[in-house]
Amino acid sequence: MDTDNLNSISNNLYMLLLSLNKRVFNHDEMIKSCNLPPSHVKALFYLLHNGPRAISQIGNDLSISKPNMTPIIDKLVAEGFINRFQDPNDRRVIRVEPTETAREFLREQEMKLKSRLLERISPLSDEDLEELDKCISSLSKLLLKI
Template sequence: MIKTKIEVIAENLITIHPLLYKSISKPMRNISSITPGGMFVMGSLKRHGILSMTDIGKCLAMPKPHITGIVDKLIEKGYVARTNDPNDRRIINISLTKKGLTNFEKIKMASTESLKDKLLLLSEEELEQLSVASQQVKDILISILSKQ
């Protein structure tokens, strides 16, 4: 059976996820008890400021019940705070605390250093290829998300 281009791309993208997990998220677990989902939520809050639970779900393309579980754990650790929207009490807003921002930056820096150590194993040519390819994948995925 001849695979279509779309099938090959889908298989490649599905394969990339566990590889990224092994190289980035798993070492992050040695640094902190924050899950990758927790880091995604904290990163969204750092980028966008205060967000509603619904908006966090939209940013991360995750269902609201999943976001609620992640946010509850972050609240327990004191990394995020939950407040009611002053204009609409039905809306719950989430914000990053000072403790959360400090820990997010620390974990991000340690994760970046860990990944840089792995990237140093590559040749100059491999680094250039990965630089171009990763930027292209990022741009295309952002384009896909904006079309949904």
């Protein structure tokens, strides 16, 4: 495929992401419904999908500086969302893991988001819904190849 086609696809995918972000996922609304700052939610989401990690690794992977990670971790511990523990292989390393409270919190956020999605797509006609379902399925398969 030539460069012009690749650039066009890249641009269309970018515009799709912006459109989803703007029209479907209202970040201001989501943040207001959540009592945690986005950086804290991002750290929780990371831990739930990657398992226990060293604090420095979380910071590196999420591009959050070490001085900024400390208050994030402190707040999440205080809220009961994560537990700290020493790495069994290196006592100098502090690791954190999500608690059941964190898992429940993110399940609730997921349910709210899915409910919002349901509200957004429910006005579509049956034909539009079928087409959307097919497109999502195709797009999901292709994105897994990236």
